[in-house]
Amino acid sequence: xxxxxxxxxxxxxxIGASAGGVEAxxxxxxxxxxxxxxxxxxxxxxxNERRSQLTEVFARRVALPxxxxxxxxxxxxxxxxxxxxxxxxxxxxxxxxxxxxxxRVHYSRPAIDYLFESAADAYGPTLAAVLLTGANRDGAHGxxxxxxxxxxxxxxxxxxxxxxxxxxxxxxxxxxxxxxxIRGIGRLLVELEHIAC
Amino acid sequence: xxxxxxxxxxxxxxxxxxxYSYDFRDxxxxxxxxxxxxxxxxxxxxxISALQEKVLHDPAAFMQLLQLLTIPVSEMFRDPSHFLxxxxxxxxxxxxxxxxxxxIAGCSTGEEVYSMAILLREEGLLxxxxxxxxxxxxxxxxxxxxxxxxxxxxRAYTANYQQAGGQRSFADYYTAxxxxxxxxKSLCENVTFADHSLATDSVFSETQLISCRNxxxxxxxxxxxxxxxxxxxxxxxxxxxxxxxxxxxxFSAFGNQFEPLVKQERIYRKS
Numbered sequence: 001x002x003x004x005x006x007x008x009x010x011x012x013x014x015i016g017a018s019a020g021g022v023e024a025x026x027x028x029x030x031x032x033x034x035x036x037x038x039x040x041x042x043x044x045x046x047x048n049e050r051r052s053q054l055t056e057v058f059a060r061r062v063a064l065p066x067x068x069x070x071x072x073x074x075x076x077x078x079x080x081x082x083x084x085x086x087x088x089x090x091x092x093x094x095x096x097x098x099x100x101x102x103x104r105v106h107y108s109r110p111a112i113d114y115l116f117e118s119a120a121d122a123y124g125p126t127l128a129a130v131l132l133t134g135a136n137r138d139g140a141h142g143x144x145x146x147x148x149x150x151x152x153x154x155x156x157x158x159x160x161x162x163x164x165x166x167x168x169x170x171x172x173x174x175x176x177x178x179x180x181x182i183r184g185i186g187r188l189l190v191e192l193e194h195i196a197c
Numbered sequence: 198x199x200x201x202x203x204x205x206x207x208x209x210x211x212x213x214x215x216x217y218s219y220d221f222r223d224x225x226x227x228x229x230x231x232x233x234x235x236x237x238x239x240x241x242x243x244x245i246s247a248l249q250e251k252v253l254h255d256p257a258a259f260m261q262l263l264q265l266l267t268i269p270v271s272e273m274f275r276d277p278s279h280f281l282x283x284x285x286x287x288x289x290x291x292x293x294x295x296x297x298x299x300x301i302a303g304c305s306t307g308e309e310v311y312s313m314a315i316l317l318r319e320e321g322l323l324x325x326x327x328x329x330x331x332x333x334x335x336x337x338x339x340x341x342x343x344x345x346x347x348x349x350x351x352r353a354y355t356a357n358y359q360q361a362g363g364q365r366s367f368a369d370y371y372t373a374x375x376x377x378x379x380x381x382k383s384l385c386e387n388v389t390f391a392d393h394s395l396a397t398d399s400v401f402s403e404t405q406l407i408s409c410r411n412x413x414x415x416x417x418x419x420x421x422x423x424x425x426x427x428x429x430x431x432x433x434x435x436x437x438x439x440x441x442x443x444x445x446x447x448f449s450a451f452g453n454q455f456e457p458l459v460k461q462e463r464i465y466r467k468s
Contacts, residue, residue, distance in 0.1 A: 070443070071414050072418055086442075088228075090227030090228060091227065092226050098225040098227055098415075099443050100227075100228045100268065101268060101270045101411050101414070114227075114231070117231070121227070
C-alpha cells in the first residue's frame with residue numbers, strides 16, 4: 001500500500017470498451033502526458049473486426065507510443081496497446097502477450113473478459129481495470145476476477161456512458177472501487193501513475 | 198509461493214505427458230488455463246487434481262479432455278488476401294517443381310487442407326502434389342478426412358473463397374445435404390492425414406511448402422522455436438512457409454533463416 005493515497009502501487013492498466021468506446025477512450029487517453037509510465041492494454045470491440053486503423057487513429061491523438069499487442073512480445077512501460085482484431089488477447093505471467101482464436105465470448109473476439117482475467121492472474125493486486133461504455137455484457141466477469149485478485153476496479157458511470165449496458169452489467173455482479181464519469185477516470189489514471197513503482 | 202491452482206495445473210500437464218505423451222508443457226499459459234477451467238465444469242470436477250485423477254485412470258476421459266484442450270476453431274480461406282497472395286506469388290514458383298510436397302501442420306478439422314487443395318487444383322498443381330495434413334488430435338483428423346462441414350459455415354467460406362481469387366462456383370466442390378456440405382473426395386486423393394506433434398515428433402519428409410496457421414500462437418517461445426526448427430529442416434532450399442495473420446518467425450531463434458516474400462500476408466521463404 002502507498003501511504004500517501006492508500007492505493008496499492010499499480011503496474012499496469014487494462015481497459016475494456018465496446019459501443020461508444022472510441023470517443024470515450026480518446027477523451028481518457030488523449031489527456032495523458034508524454035512519458036506516462038504505466039502500460040495500458042485495451043480491448044475495444046469493433047463491428048468490422050478484420051481491418052482496423054485503431055493504432056493509427058490513436059497514435060495521432062495520444063502522447064504515448066501506440067502498438068498492436070503482438071503475440072509473445074513483452075509488455076513495455078508507458079505504451080498503449082490495442083488487441084488485434086479477430087483474436088483474443090491474454091497477458092501471460094511473464095508479462096508478455098499471447099493471442100488465441102478460441103470461440104467468441106459474448107459474440108466478441110477479442111473478449112474483454114479474457115484480457116481482464118488473464119491480466120488479473122498475471123498482475124494480481126497491481127492491476128487496475130477500467131470498464132467503459134458498451135452494448136453487451138463482456139467484461140463484467142473479468143472485472144470481478146480482477147477484484148478477486150486484489151486489483152483496482154473502475155466502471156464508467158452508466159448514467160454518463162454512451163451505451164449503459166456494459167457498465168451496468170458489471171455493476172450488477174460486482175461492486176467496483178470506483179464508479180466515475182470519463183473525466184474522473186482520466187484523472188484517476190494520472191493518480192495511479194504517481195504511485196506506480 | 199505458488200497458488201494451489203498453479204501447482205495442480207502443472208501436475209495435470211505433467212501427468213498427461215507421462216501417461217499419454219501429449220506435451221502441453223510449453224503451451225501458452227493463459228489459454229491452457231482457461232481451457233482447463235472450462236474442462237472442470239464440463240467434467241464436474243471441483244479441482245484440477247480431481248480432473249487429473251480422472252484422466253490419469255480413464256483414457257476415454259483423457260480423449261474427451263483433449264477435445265477441450267485443442268482449439269478446433271478454423272475456417273476455409275481464412276484471410277482471403279493470404280490465399281490470393283499464395284496464388285499470385287507462391288504458385289508461379291511452385292509450378293517449377295516436377296512434384297510438390299505440402300505440409301499443413303496443425304490442420305485441425307481440415308479447413309486449411311481443403312482450402313489449399315482447392316487452390317492447387319485450380320492452378321493445375323494438385324495432381325502432382327502430395328499433401329501431408331497433420332494434427333495431434335485424432336478426432337480432428339477423422340473429421341478432416343470426412344470433409345463434412347455445416348452449410349451455415351460453408352456460406353461464410355464461399356465469400357472468403359471468392360475474395361481469395363476462386364475461379365469457379367464454390368458449390369462445385371461439395372454436395373449439399375441436410376444442412377451439411379460434403380466435400381469432393383477427389384480433393385483428398387493425394388492427402389495423407391497423420392498424427393504428428395510439433396512438440397515431440399521430428400521431421401518426416403522434405404517439403405516445398407509448409408502452412409502452419411494459427412497454431413504457433415498457442416505455443417510459448419521455446420516451443421515456437423522448436424516448430425520453426427522443424428519447418429526449417431523440412432523445407433527444401435528456398436521452400437515456402439506460410440503462417441497465420443499474427444505469426445512471424447522474426448523474433449524466433451530462426452529469425453534470420455526465413456525471409457519475407459509477402460510480409461503483410463505472412464508468406465516467408467527459407468533463406
